[in-house]
Amino acid sequence: MIQIKTLEEIELMRESALVVSKTLGILAAEVKPGVTTLQLDKLAEEFIRSEGAIPGFLGLYDFPNTLCMSPNAQVVHGIPNKKPLVEGDIISIDCGSIKNGFYGDHAYTFEVGEVAPETKKLLQITKESLYEGIRELRAGNRVGDVGFAIQKHAEKHGYGVVRELVGHGLGREMHEDPEMPNYGKRGRGKKFVNGMVVAIEPMINLGTHKINQLKDGWTILTRDGKPSAHFEHDVAIVNGKPELLSTFKYVYEALGIESNEEDEFRQKPLIH
Numbered sequence: 543m544i545q546i547k548t549l550e551e552i553e554l555m556r557e558s559a560l561v562v563s564k565t566l567g568i569l570a571a572e573v574k575p576g577v578t579t580l581q582l583d584k585l586a587e588e589f590i591r592s593e594g595a596i597p598g599f600l601g602l603y604d605f606p607n608t609l610c611m612s613p614n615a616q617v618v619h620g621i622p623n624k625k626p627l628v629e630g631d632i633i634s635i636d637c638g639s640i641k642n643g644f645y646g647d648h649a650y651t652f653e654v655g656e657v658a659p660e661t662k663k664l665l666q667i668t669k670e671s672l673y674e675g676i677r678e679l680r681a682g683n684r685v686g687d688v689g690f691a692i693q694k695h696a697e698k699h700g701y702g703v704v705r706e707l708v709g710h711g712l713g714r715e716m717h718e719d720p721e722m723p724n725y726g727k728r729g730r731g732k733k734f735v736n737g738m739v740v741a742i743e744p745m746i747n748l749g750t751h752k753i754n755q756l757k758d759g760w761t762i763l764t765r766d767g768k769p770s771a772h773f774e775h776d777v778a779i780v781n782g783k784p785e786l787l788s789t790f791k792y793v794y795e796a797l798g799i800e801s802n803e804e805d806e807f808r809q810k811p812l813i814h
């Protein structure tokens with residue numbers, strides 16, 4: 543059942559989403575050759591707790607850490623470890639929080655030093671496909687409209703859209719209804735109404751859309767060993783339109799990137 547949120551609850555969810563956004567901003571400054579994903583995980587946990595929040599993934603379905611850390615051919619759900627990142631890697635960082643009793647869930651794929659041009663393009667197109675999807679998140683549209691837009695943009699560039707893992711409703715539970723696939727048909731699926739909050743999270747592969755899972759029971763990786771990217775935003779439907787609750791602003795500040803890509807999805811200025 544879809545849990546509709548009041549405007550007050552949406553503002554509480556924004557606070558939780560912003561804890562994750564700020565965490566990703568802190569990590570952005572630390573992602574470089576030589577750092578381990580376990581070091582970054584520790585930093586994230588400390589920061590989340592200092593914000594009066596709780597790591598959202600730690601212990602969820604028995605996940606052992608604060609962050610899902612998925613380098614290169616790993617798609618999602620990688621477990622932090624002591625292996626240092628190296629120049630040319632990409633690392634998808636997915637982070638969750640619980641604040642005010644609500645989950646935040648937000649992800650970004652970072653470049654480690656200088657990466658190959660074809661990988662850089664994968665990251666750019668995956669992020670664009672996220673926004674293509676968010677643009678469809680309007681009252682009266684349907685779940686399939688979001689998936690269709692994401693899939694169309696990614697496949698136009700010859701990329702593989704992961705099928706087995708999907709976005710989701712977000713709230714007092716990490717995974718609420720509806721499921722939000724990154725593929726689909728226009729006009730199909732549940733209809734969007736004001737007060738819905740969802741996490742939209744395209745997982746896009748440079749090569750095949752097919753995946754495998756490691757024996758650790760968590761790590762998902764591409765079947766052909768080519769890189770995969772993952773970007774995720776938390777979005778509410780307010781006044782019939784998408785309203786971003788999370789932001790890449792802190793990441794961009796840390797990386798010195800100028801961007802107004804989020805402006806069209808913000809009905810009120812970001813104050814935090």
Ligand code: MG
Nearest residue numbers: 636647648649
């Ligand atoms: Mg996530």
Ligand code: MG
Nearest residue numbers: 647709741743
């Ligand atoms: Mg998610």
